[in-house]
Amino acid sequence: MFSKEEVVLITKGRYAGIKAVIIEDLEEKDGRMVVTIVGLEKIPKPVTEDMTEMQKSRQKYIKAFIKKMNVRHLIATRYTMENVFDKVAVRDISDISEKTEMRKDVEKLFRTAYQNNPTHWIFKKQKV
Template sequence: MGGFMKSGRICILTSGRFAGKKAIIVSQHETRANRAFPHAVVAGIERYPKRVTRRMGKKRIARKSHIKPFVKAVNLSHLLPTRYVVKDFDLDGINDEILKDKEQKVEAKKTLRKVFEKKYLNPTSAEDKGENTKFFFKKLRF
């Protein structure tokens, strides 16, 4: 089922607390070693940044660019993959072991927030012109 769901793929969660939120697959586990189902560890955005205009000052832009991330293990059948793949997010420190300890999970979310906000404010990269990151940071409208 998850042959094309590799790390870096942007997906949409279809059930649970974060249903309708976008996330990036960090790692995927087809085997049932840790859990009773094939799953993927995802890092996504719980609260999206607000709209920023040219008239706003730096302080207001910083306040509106705040992102609240989440880290979660999700059943592969509850993920809707998109065509977008990101390569330049630094999500190496996130794995199954972090999800077991609450303090490590909180620290991981803090580092994720810094990574996401940095990428949101400077989206352009040489290969994708920032299109994938633009899609990731916009709220899903449906």
């Protein structure tokens, strides 16, 4: 049901209501199915012409997160982000330094994906 590069909605925890992308397939851990996801903690906002350069850079800011999550707390969607996260080397996220390096790589990939297709569903605010 959950496959790589699929966009999901998180239903529980700190990131509830936020969209994320699966970057690592299912694995069983202590009797539960777990996937590694990356998502946007802060989505870019629209930029207008009358803004200063500082305001524009703040509006375009993207902040990502990486998390291992139980599939019970995810809702599958019909959307995918194909060929975006192929370059991400999934590392051990229990090591903080590796996790921060991976997060920086993911933020760069999200930034390029936003520049290529700013109207993609993952970059829009979730309406509840």
